[in-house]
Amino acid sequence: MTGPADTVHGLPPLHLAVALDGAGWHPAAWRAEGARPGELFTAGYWAGLVTEAEHGLLDLVTFEDALAVQSVSLRGPDERTDQVRGRLDAVLIASRVAPLTSRIGLVPTTNVTHTEPLHLSAALATLDRAGHGRAGWRPQISARADDAAHFGRRPPATLREDDLGSPETISARLAPLFDDAAEVLATVRRLWDGHRPALPVTVLAHARIPYELAARGGDVVFVTPHSPADAAAVLTEVAAAATAVARPADRPLKVFADLLVLLDERPGEAARQKARLDDLDGAPLASDAEVFTGTPAELADLLLAWHAVDTAGLRLDGFRLRPARLPHDLLAITRALVPELQRRGAFRTAYTSHTLHGHLGLPAGSPRWA
Amino acid sequence: MSAQQIHLAVLPPVADDPGPDGLAGLTRLARTAERGGFDFLLLPESAPPGPEVLTALGALAATTTRLGLAAGLGPVGRQPYELARRLASLDHLSGGRAAWSVTPGPEGPAVGALRHAASPPDADRPAHAAEFLRAARTLWDSWAEDDVPADPDGGVFVRPGAGAFTHRGEHFALDGRFTTPRAPQGHPVVVRTVASARDLDPAAADADVVIVPFTGLEEARRIRQDLAGRLAAHGRSPDGLRILSAVGYALGETPSAARDGAADVTGTPRQVADALTAQVRGGGPDGFLLTPHPASGPLEDFVDLVVPLLQADGAHRTLYAGTTLRDHLGLAQARRPSRENAV
Numbered sequence: 001m002t003g004p005a006d007t008v009h010g011l012p013p014l015h016l017a018v019a020l021d022g023a024g025w026h027p028a029a030w031r032a033e034g035a036r037p038g039e040l041f042t043a044g045y046w047a048g049l050v051t052e053a054e055h056g057l058l059d060l061v062t063f064e065d066a067l068a069v070q071s072v073s074l075r076g077p078d079e080r081t082d083q084v085r086g087r088l089d090a091v092l093i094a095s096r097v098a099p100l101t102s103r104i105g106l107v108p109t110t111n112v113t114h115t116e117p118l119h120l121s122a123a124l125a126t127l128d129r130a131g132h133g134r135a136g137w138r139p140q141i142s143a144r145a146d147d148a149a150h151f152g153r154r155p156p157a158t159l160r161e162d163d164l165g166s167p168e169t170i171s172a173r174l175a176p177l178f179d180d181a182a183e184v185l186a187t188v189r190r191l192w193d194g195h196r197p198a199l200p201v202t203v204l205a206h207a208r209i210p211y212e213l214a215a216r217g218g219d220v221v222f223v224t225p226h227s228p229a230d231a232a233a234v235l236t237e238v239a240a241a242a243t244a245v246a247r248p249a250d251r252p253l254k255v256f257a258d259l260l261v262l263l264d265e266r267p268g269e270a271a272r273q274k275a276r277l278d279d280l281d282g283a284p285l286a287s288d289a290e291v292f293t294g295t296p297a298e299l300a301d302l303l304l305a306w307h308a309v310d311t312a313g314l315r316l317d318g319f320r321l322r323p324a325r326l327p328h329d330l331l332a333i334t335r336a337l338v339p340e341l342q343r344r345g346a347f348r349t350a351y352t353s354h355t356l357h358g359h360l361g362l363p364a365g366s367p368r369w370a
Numbered sequence: 371m372s373a374q375q376i377h378l379a380v381l382p383p384v385a386d387d388p389g390p391d392g393l394a395g396l397t398r399l400a401r402t403a404e405r406g407g408f409d410f411l412l413l414p415e416s417a418p419p420g421p422e423v424l425t426a427l428g429a430l431a432a433t434t435t436r437l438g439l440a441a442g443l444g445p446v447g448r449q450p451y452e453l454a455r456r457l458a459s460l461d462h463l464s465g466g467r468a469a470w471s472v473t474p475g476p477e478g479p480a481v482g483a484l485r486h487a488a489s490p491p492d493a494d495r496p497a498h499a500a501e502f503l504r505a506a507r508t509l510w511d512s513w514a515e516d517d518v519p520a521d522p523d524g525g526v527f528v529r530p531g532a533g534a535f536t537h538r539g540e541h542f543a544l545d546g547r548f549t550t551p552r553a554p555q556g557h558p559v560v561v562r563t564v565a566s567a568r569d570l571d572p573a574a575a576d577a578d579v580v581i582v583p584f585t586g587l588e589e590a591r592r593i594r595q596d597l598a599g600r601l602a603a604h605g606r607s608p609d610g611l612r613i614l615s616a617v618g619y620a621l622g623e624t625p626s627a628a629r630d631g632a633a634d635v636t637g638t639p640r641q642v643a644d645a646l647t648a649q650v651r652g653g654g655p656d657g658f659l660l661t662p663h664p665a666s667g668p669l670e671d672f673v674d675l676v677v678p679l680l681q682a683d684g685a686h687r688t689l690y691a692g693t694t695l696r697d698h699l700g701l702a703q704a705r706r707p708s709r710e711n712a713v
Contacts, residue, residue: 030520030522030527031522031525035522037520037522037527038518038520040520041462041518041550041551042462042463042465043431043432043462043463043464043465046463047432066549067451067452067455067549068546068547068549069533069547069548069549077546077547079530079531081526081527081528081529081530082525082526082527083527083528084527084528085527085528085532085533086513086518086528086532086533086549086550086551087549087550088458088459088462088463088550089455089456089459089550091425091428091456092424092425092428092456092459092460092463093428093459093463094428095425095426095428095429096428096429096431096432096463096464097432098429098432099397099429099432099433100432114449114452114486115452116447116448116484116485116486117485118447118483118484119422119448121418122418122421122422122425123422123424123425124425125418125419125422126393126421126422126425126426126429127425129392129393129421130392130393130425130426130428130429131392132392146546146547147546149544149545149546150451150544150545150546151449151451151452151486151544152542152543152544153486184485187485191418280525
């Protein structure tokens with residue numbers, strides 16, 4: 001069965017993912033109304049969030065992770081006591097919720113700079129078994145000196161002050177790490193050869209070098225455009241990256257735009273809430289992704305406008321929404337945004353597949369990777 | 371509960387082919403063990419397509435509520451930071467049911483496939499493992515129990531300095547901030563296996579549970595005495611270590627039907643229950659790790675036929691009294707040195 005999007009909206013089906021991180025993506029989210037700051041390190045908290053996302057028929061949830069404690073500084077730990085610090089391992093959170101869910105894709109983030117492909121491939125393949133074909137993977141590099149010191153290693157590359165100007169200059173400095181990551185992805189895929197189908201691999205990318213990593217080893221790339229025109233430009237760059245690395249044409253790279261969202265049914269209220277949280281945190285919310293404040297219907301307008309961007313046949317396949325406050329903005333997504341998109345014929349009204357490959361429309365076979 | 375209690379654990383057989391049913395076989399086994407009031411399931415490391423141990427236990431944490439979940443993993447080719455983090459995460463996600471069984475670890479090709487391999491020479495492996503565990507304990511102690519006030523009114527999520535650690539040793543020189551807040555058990559339970567006499571001292575030095583080979587009662591008593599002496603030498607209380615004997619058993623309707631020369635304990639359910647009880651009440655081990663044996667039959671048989679007899683004798687729990695694995699084992703919560711002493 002094809003989704004209603006094909007018939008009503010005339011566009012390919014829209015994919016929706018949610019990115020889960022701590023109390024949400026606003027640094028003061030743990031102080032928001034309805035937050036559960038005392039439960040962030042419990043299974044029940046994560047089970048509640050993921051089952052809610054599944055009720056919303058979302059394609060997948062990603063779980064953020066990092067080896068280092070959260071910090072406002074790229075250089076190392078800060079001494080902030082007024083923001084969430086501390087994490088649980090993302091693969092284990094995903095495996096803990098796998099038996100409690102049956103449809104939604106589970107995509108943990110893992111470090112690939114300091115970890116072993118042998119161990120990663122086995123852990124992710126086991127997650128896929130626990131979830132009956134619903135696991136994915138988001139590999140992530142790390143250049144932080146404190147991550148290296150946790151392993152008794154020297155930092156593999158060091159960012160300088162004048163690198164920090166743009167994603168291009170940052171990724172140019174870190175190019176050896178992206179090459180290294182591409183090798184890890186290739187090794188993991190080789191180790192998955194006995195595992196069919198290979199798990200969908202997702203990469204968050206902001207510039208040409210990471211786009212090429214996504215094009216070399218990924219199935220989905222998460223990008224961070226700030227407008228429809230920007231989305232068109234990013235789509236063009238991603239396509240160029242795919243060409244540059246000679247990605248086979250029969251393996252299209254899905255492109256999801258990331259948005260950090262604060263939602264409220266009352267017009268203007270989400271912006272007021274954001275201002276309150278910004279005050280508590282002492283600084284305006286800063287993000288690599290576009291920050292949206294508004295009503296679920298306004299967000300639906302934006303998603304459909306961006307989804308309609310068509311530049312030489314290139315389109316966004318979907319969105320990864322980063323809820324600023326958990327569970328508030330997740331609930332707004334599943335209980336208001338999704339029904340709104342369904343009313344407009346732009347989102348599935350039931351899962352039509354049991355696997356993450358199926359949700360994403362990826363081939364179910366196990367393509368051999370170069 | 372006046373009569374001495376038998377602690378039971380189970381080692382699942384290694385499945386050559388996991389089959390299409392995900393982790394269903396393992397899940398069934400874990401639920402059966404939990405129905406039988408077992409302290410823990412020990413999942414040994416196996417090469418793919420066998421499950422990755424910690425990820426599989428993460429899933430079992432969702433389908434069981436009391437059973438301890440022990441990960442059999444070797445330190446070779448692993449890093450204390452990463453493994454300590456995953457074990458602490460499992461402890462959080464299971465509500466305090468995690469354990470680490472420190473195994474000798476992979477050899478040969480498995481080690482050769484590592485990118486960052488810094489495998490110690492064979493002669494250094496015991497010292498490497500002991501230091502690895504010390505480093506892991508340093509990481510587990512790097513957050514205090516009250517380091518996460520998460521107080522929105524006061525605006526304090528975390529206490530300053532939470533997670534700060536330094537470890538300096540022969541094999542590892544690590545420092546930084548650990549990501550994972552203090553685990554419900556303080557430290558996951560540490561299990562060590564004694565395969566030969568030279569394994570006794572490392573176990574007495576740093577384990578919470580030691581697995582010893584099944585022996586006759588006299589030898590089992592001697593092992594207990596030996597371990598007690600070593601515990602004292604390490605400044606530990608004799609009550610800080612549980613001794614489990616690894617036993618292969620075979621059950622039969624009649625004594626002759628269960629005859630199997632290779633199993634350690636054979637007989638009718640009554641005979642097996644009596645043999646196990648006699649060992650524990652006679653001053654031998656604290657309990658048993660049931661190991662796979664071709665003649666054992668499914669764990670269901672043990673739980674349905676032997677466990678009720680042990681319960682009727684007052685030798686085995688009918689309900690879990692506590693929630694954490696340390697509760698089941700009667701071990702104290704791992705205490706952290708106070709911050710004043712630690713820094």
